[in-house]
Amino acid sequence: MVEPLPSARRQAVPGLLPAWSMAEGRDALHRRFLFRDFSEAFAFMARVALLAEKHDHHPEWSNVWNRVEITLTTHDAGGLSERDLAMAAAIDALLG
Numbered sequence: 001m002v003e004p005l006p007s008a009r010r011q012a013v014p015g016l017l018p019a020w021s022m023a024e025g026r027d028a029l030h031r032r033f034l035f036r037d038f039s040e041a042f043a044f045m046a047r048v049a050l051l052a053e054k055h056d057h058h059p060e061w062s063n064v065w066n067r068v069e070i071t072l073t074t075h076d077a078g079g080l081s082e083r084d085l086a087m088a089a090a091i092d093a094l095l096g
């Protein structure tokens with residue numbers, strides 16, 4: 001079992017991860033990424049997949065051509081946990 005995110009950390013999320021928003025109707029982070037084309041989107045997804053394995057934390061995601069949508073939540077916590085914040089920050093770092 002993973003601990004759910006405490007409320008003080010929850011309030012810090014917009015400042016720490018300004019590019020992410022709360023997923024509609026869920027205790028989850030969401031971000032939409034746009035790339036030049038499918039190759040760039042898929043290359044990004046390959047890098048995120050390796051990160052996910054490294055963190056043992058896996059995104060819910062979808063891809064349509066140059067668009068990737070990622071939702072992060074912790075199934076073992078039934079909502080947001082520190083793992084989602086770490087994963088979101090690591091994904092942001094990939095983009096420089």
Ligand code: HBI
Nearest residue numbers: 056057058059073074075076077
């Ligand atoms: N990914 N998003 C997410 N949430 C989890 O709870 C999770 C995961 N990847 C692997 C994982 N948990 C493992 O710790 C096991 O529960 C399979």
